[in-house]
Amino acid sequence: xxxxxxxxxxxxxxxxxxxxxxxxxxxxxxxxxxxxxxxxxxxxxxxxxxxxxxxxxxxxxxxxxxxxxxxxxxxxxxxxxxxxxxxxxxxxxxxxxxxxxxxxxxxxxxxxxxxxxxxxxxxxxxxxxxxxxxxxxxxxxxxxxxxxxxxxxxxxxxxxxxxxxxxxxxxxxxxxxxxxxxxxxxxxxxxxx
Numbered sequence: 001x002x003x004x005x006x007x008x009x010x011x012x013x014x015x016x017x018x019x020x021x022x023x024x025x026x027x028x029x030x031x032x033x034x035x036x037x038x039x040x041x042x043x044x045x046x047x048x049x050x051x052x053x054x055x056x057x058x059x060x061x062x063x064x065x066x067x068x069x070x071x072x073x074x075x076x077x078x079x080x081x082x083x084x085x086x087x088x089x090x091x092x093x094x095x096x097x098x099x100x101x102x103x104x105x106x107x108x109x110x111x112x113x114x115x116x117x118x119x120x121x122x123x124x125x126x127x128x129x130x131x132x133x134x135x136x137x138x139x140x141x142x143x144x145x146x147x148x149x150x151x152x153x154x155x156x157x158x159x160x161x162x163x164x165x166x167x168x169x170x171x172x173x174x175x176x177x178x179x180x181x182x183x184x185x186x187x188x189x190x191x192x193x
Contacts, residue, residue: 033088046071049107052191059105059188066138066169068104069183076123079158094125095179106133108164111132116187117163132162134170137184141166 053059071089073080076097081088091100099121108116122130134144145163152158162186164170173182 007112008063023153025095034106039071042174042190046104047107050102050105053105053107055101056191059186062138062169062188063103063105063186066104066186067184068169068186069100070104071100076157081125091181091183092123092125093181095124096130096174096181097123097125098181098183100175100183102184104185106141106162106164106185107171107190108167108187110189115163115165116189117168118159119161121160122160122174124158124176124179126177126179127152128175128179130158130160130174130176130184132160132172134162136164136166136168137171138169139166141168144170144172165178 030119056061069091069164072093074092074097075086075088075090076092078089089102091098101118104114106118108118111117122132124130130148132144132146132148134146135141142165144165147161147163149159162172167187167189169181169184170187171184173180
């Protein structure tokens with residue numbers, strides 16, 4: 001784990017990142033200083049919501065037809081896996097990194113308009129404002145919406161929330177400066193417990 005500045009913002013970030021590890025791909029935090037080291041990494045745990053979703057045969061069939069992105073274990077700058085463990089679920093290329101969803105499945109929280117949202121951590125290895133776009137690959141839908149809060153500085157960790165207008169197979173592309181990175185995930189609604 002990297003060391004950051006102490007204080008309310010740092011404690012909120014640490015708590016949010018602990019939730020990230022538990023919920024597969026969430027993230028958050030306060031307003032870190034631009035010189036703050038990268039946020040602690042999320043490490044895999046079985047996600048009960050993903051496992052419940054995969055019990056639905058229709059979801060399993062859709063997953064078979066969606067070319068989800070597997071982690072490439074490219075570790076963001078300043079991050080490191082726990083001792084003795086591989087850098088699982090990291091995905092990055094060309095100066096941008098994220099944590100891909102467990103088994104390629106995003107179980108989104110339902111928004112008031114019916115869209116599905118999920119928090120995603122990003123790391124920028126190049127200077128530049130992060131932008132994120134996305135499109136559904138297996139049907140028609142409005143474009144992905146991204147909430148990218150300010151206050152994270154021009155480089156390093158960046159919290160985001162991605163809002164998928166409909167379930168389906170989605171391609172997500174992040175850009176910052178000269179860096180560009182794309183991943184694919186299956187987005188599903190949560191199954192009742």
